[in-house]
Amino acid sequence: MSMALLGPINQIGYLVEDLEQSIDRWRQRLGVGPWTIFRNVSLEGLYRGEPVTVTMDVALAYQGDIQIELIKVTNDAASPYRDLAGKPILGIHHVAWVVDDIDVAVARLTGNGLKVAFDAGNQTTRVAYLEDAGEPGVLYEVIQGAGMRELIQHGIAATRSWDGTNPIQTIDAAM
Incomplete structure (x- = not known):
């Protein structure tokens, strides 16, 4: 039995310079999609x-049960x-990790020595990034959002039945 506090990792996130080029590389070189x-x-x-507003474009796909997230930041x-x-x-x-109660998850992780670097959200999702001085270069994120687990399960199912057609769907989050 796993001793992981939050269960299995749900997502691996990458920051990219060009979202479309990165998606093409993941699709063509690794077969990941839709x-x-x-x-x-x-x-x-x-x-x-410090208060902040961050804007970005985000692409999601799946490899097995892991969500791959590509992020292109669009403001400075x-x-x-x-x-x-x-x-x-x-x-x-x-x-x-997707969590049911982000405050409880953050309390557990900070109780184990991690420090909150970023805590933010919008009308559908709240995220917190935590860091460990002993593990520089990677952050640990907890995500809470209505329907988040269902979104992931839908994406995993779509990946399993994907035949290579319709590789990209775009949603404008500002709408």
Whole structure:
């Protein structure tokens, strides 16, 4: 039996420079798809204690039971998606778990020594990124959102039956 506090990892997140090119690479080189792109996603919250609004485009697909998230940040706000000089960070960024109660999850993780770097949300989702000084370069994310587990299960099922057609669906989150 696993001793993982939050259960199995649900997501691996990557920061990318060009969302479409990254999706094409994942599709063509690794066979991962279909993809759902969420355009104009906005998160409001605190980054290292300071108020922030971050905007981004996000693409989701699945490999087995793991959600692959590609993030292209679309504004210049200080955030966990940029380095100290303000340049976009690229590459693997975080591992994430969907939780039923984000406050309980954050309390457990901070009780184990992790520090909250980012706590933000929008009308459908709340996220918190935590960091461990002993594990630089990757963040630990907890996600709470209505229907989040169902979204993941639907995506896993769609991947299992995907025949390679209709590889990309786009949703404008601002609508």
